[in-house]
Amino acid sequence: MKSLYKLAIVGRANVGKSLLFNRICKKNISIVHEKEGVTRDRIYSRALFDEKPFTAIDTAGLEANKLKLSLEDEINIQTQIAIEEADVLVMVVDAKVGVITLDHVVAKNLLKTKKRVVLAVNKVDTDRLKDKIFEFQKLGLKNMINVSAAQNFNVEELLSLAFNDFEFDENINLVSERKTKITIVGRTNVGKSTLLNSLLNEKRAVVSDQRATTRDSIDSDITIKDKTYTFIDTAGIRRKSKEKDILEKFSHSQTLKSIERSDICLLVLDAEDFITFQDKKILKFIEQKSKGCIILVNKWDKIKDVRQEHFLKALNQKKSYFPTIIISATKKLNLNKIFPLIERIQKNKSRNVQTATLNKFIEKCIQKNHPPMIDGKRLKIYYLTQIKNNPPYFLFFVNYPNRFSDTYKKYLINNFRKNFDFEGSPIIFGVKKKPQR
Template identity: 40%
Template sequence: MGKPIVAVVGRPNVGKSTFFNKIAGRRIAIVEDEPGVTRDRIYTEVEWLNHKFTLIDTGGIEPESEEIIPAQMRRQAELAIETANVIVFLVDGREGLISSDREIADMLRKSKKPVLLVLNKVDTKEQSPHYFDFYELGIGDPIEISSALGLGIGDLLDEVVKNFPNEEAEDYDEDVIKVAVIGKPNVGKSSIINKVLGEDRVIVSDIAGTTRDAIDTPFTDGEDQYVFIDTAGIRRKSKIKEHVERYSVIRSLSAVERADVCLLIIDAEEGVTEQDKKIAGFSHENGKGLIIVINKWDLIEKETNTMNQFIKSVRTELAYCEYAPIVFVSALTGQRLNKILDKIKFVANQHAMRVPTGALNEVIGEAMLLNQPPSDKGKRLKIFYATQAAVKPPTFVLFINDKELMHFSYQRYIENRIRENFGFEGTPIRFINREKTGGEK
């Protein structure tokens, strides 16, 4: 499954954003003393004691308010609660227990999720005078911290990771090819899945954002097993009007983490947008296989070089994903959709491919003869030996004399030579440069 999700909830102005920023290690959320400033849930990736998880900061819950923004914030927090594995319920240790805390506690108890009650703003080693009042909430022993000073944060995170699911195993067998269908809203993700499957298993609507959650659709094609993970469209933050879509973004990112191959669906009429670049970047950074699917190609007026020009434009805009094959389709007419499954299977195999060590070193040795490694102040880069350390994505360890001499451009050259000889189409390649100890430098 994807990484565990931890939601930080509580009424406004109890210090959620300060807490979030302290754990994230950088100032992400807006921090002000005015209640309700943090209206957007923000999430970040966190690691503690070798446990990686996603931390969500929510807007404050105001249970009794029916004003539009507080009501949206409440719904946003409810959605965070629904998707979280662990909930951190932050209260104000200086102000003490108030009625809003009681109502939020009622919401949290109904969630049936692990809840940690955290008294924030306890800035001294003395226990909060309100400490025992919070037992009334029936959530367990309060944990005292000071987000501003960093007191008690480590002990709290220890408790957080103790409540993660014991098994983080995949739902599916290793030979099942997991495909995340990603892209902005309303580019035809669900329609493409339906056409490929040959039946309407996923709801399709012209209303952007219909697919709220990631929906898994397992199926077989001959002897091959697949699961399509259909994600909610990922919108640019400034365009997200509905708070429910922010929750969908988290599910979408989790879907990418679970996948072997990502299908990035791009609207042919719009071309590659800034948001498409960010979505492709997320797949690339997570080391996933990637296929770029240009949908609605039937709506484009064609001339002699229309497709070639479009490919050139995509390659320019998504330069870091040069390895990704591009497929032009129409979900409406079914044009070229029959090629998608074959392409997915091919990219999945490339993503999991391992090359023999002897052949790998032969290619790298030849590459160094054709293009001498860079040097600096009379010292030249030497690659003594290479081996493939992992797959999904293919990862190579280069044993070299000096990491400082390995320029990005030369590593890119080595990558290109590996691709020319072995393929690896559709998958990013990772390199680990390791200085060889005890030998010549």
């Protein structure tokens, strides 16, 4: 089956590319801010033109000065990759600023690709700016259109111009087989983007030794044995005392949203830093959102044997149902273990346990440890049944729900984990009073 057409949005910094990208995709994906250089990676999303799906790509603002920090050079490379893989290019310029030298440089490079290039003259928010389009004729691009991403003006017309005469495959449907969504989370600078690049075998996310390089949540598809996974790389989460930049705060809210829409989270720890308070907070959030999780201890190759033993001892002592893999993202150590474990967790999330089996389990637990007496009345558990899966949800039917103490519930849950294979999967337990006959 033919792959989707790709449309890349390019241009210099701060011309409104990310807002236009969000308008095209009809959802807030890229961070929009008046500060330059907010978008740093290639951001991919499915979108529709005339009910036909295509892939939209948001890119970082192109920089003319190659003498800047290495990150800027890396960003230019990311944008160049998007230009090369796209079928049609949308160059965005600023009507309020007019033509500048960098616009000429960008247009010249895009014309060399021999691909269709549409010039989107953005920020035409008033009628008096509509004639500014004629000023941009000097760039040499024949397909031009006034747009206003802020007012959602001419966005559909822009797509019509971009995809004019393109033949879409009628067999391609936006709603295809559901992909497993994997979110890569962790503190700043633990190696999340390096891990993503190693899994992809390409440079998808910008990797730099500067802290907080990734700001947007980046979706990347990986297909292994006809199974497609959507990996979401996220911004690093810092301690609140250091969150002074509003962009970082927004990035973190995007990260939390990415966790919420994922099936499984890969929590990346830094072996050099051991397990931090912030790591535990992220893990707690994943648990609260009932997501599957794999803990990845990265940079294992950078610590000595004695420290490795200390780390392993600490991991063995932690009572977590989330499996742990020791990895090195740069050397690709143990990365081959990730996908089989993802599949196992997905199966565990879909697992069903028969009520008869559950009640035999409950009987054994009660025989070993009877429910406590509270206010002279003993809790009685009539039965346990599974209500649904993904995630698995079990319901206790009892005589007095308010007498089901947290301690006894924890005892039952711990034994449940030991008896049934739900490794890596969240489990939800509810309590309900048995209906009177």
